[in-house]
Amino acid sequence: MKTALITGANKSIGFETARQLLQQGYYVYLGCRDIQKGQEAVSQLQAEGLTQVEPIEIDVDNADSIKAAREVLGQKTNVLDVLINNAGIHGAMPNTALETDIDVFKQVFDTNVFGVISVTQAFVDLLxxxxxxxxxxxxxxxxxxxxxxxxAWKYYAIKPTAYVMSKAALNAYTIVLAHELRDTTFKVNAVDPGYTATDFNNHSGPGTVPDAAARVVKAATFGPDGPTGQFFSDDNAPETGVSPW
Incomplete structure (x- = not known):
């Protein structure tokens, strides 16, 4: 049975991604900052008959928490097949280039960039x-x-600066990580789930959570001939699904 760890997975797209992977026969570790909320999410999935799931407490902003999560997971399995870096924040809004406090930039980067790097480095041995x-x-x-x-881009005027910068940096990390692992069987990709109606955007997005999660699951389950080092976005590139960087 293949295993997957998803950060920020007790709700929304992360939670639905877990559900869809469970439906495909994966054993899923639900990463969450609040273990109680994680257990509640697990209970909901188990009530649906999806029993191969358990919560893992992990705060991607906290080095000690990441280390502890790695130790806990290492006691449960020797192999991790899928890591989905889902946890993310947009920071205090609005955040502009000239008026946003530097601490907001640091906070957003801590989660969206440095958190991803730290988690990836911590679990790569299991992968x-x-x-x-x-x-x-x-x-x-x-x-x-x-x-x-x-x-001319439809979202050209939407520029939450700290968030935009953090995701651009995350994309850059995806590129260099995929290149570093190019001679292995790893597949490393960035996935835009689309403008989805979630708590993250006060449910303003037109997309659905199941559709968003399906995009993530597709990349998580690529076969041996699947792509690596790509930026997938049906929203940005509906014809090809591959977004320009």
Whole structure:
């Protein structure tokens, strides 16, 4: 049975991603900052008959928490097949280039960039034990520098600065990580789940959580001939699904 760890998975897209992976026969570790909320999420999935799931307490902003989570998971399994870096924040809004306090930038980068790097580095040894390891970094269409430079782009005027910068940096990390692992069986990709109606955006997005999660699951379950080092976004590129960086 393949195993997956999803950060920020007790609600929304992370939770639905867990549900869909469970339906495909994965054993899923639900990463969450609040273990009680994680257990409640697990109970909900188990009530649906999806029993191969358990919570893992992990705060991606806290090095000690990440280390503890790695130790806990290492006691449960010797192999991790999928890591989905889902946890993310947008920071205090609005955040502009000239008026946003530097602490907001630091907070957003701590979660969206440094948290992803720290978690990936902590669990890569377990991933290396998998014959087909997969890493999926949840990004945003707003992380595309190419599109943000195009006045004709439909989201051109939407520029929450700290968030945009953090997702662009995350995309860059995805590129270099995929390159570093290019001669292995790893597949490392960035996935934009789309403008989805969630708590994250006060349910303003037109997309649905199941559709968003399906995009993540697709990248998490790529076969041996699947792509790596790509930025997938049906929102940015509905025809090809591959967004410009």
């Amino acid at each position: 290396r034990q998998s014959p087909e390891p997969r890493i999926v970094n949840l990004t945003s269409g707003l992380g595309s520098l190419t599109l943000h430079s195009d006045p």
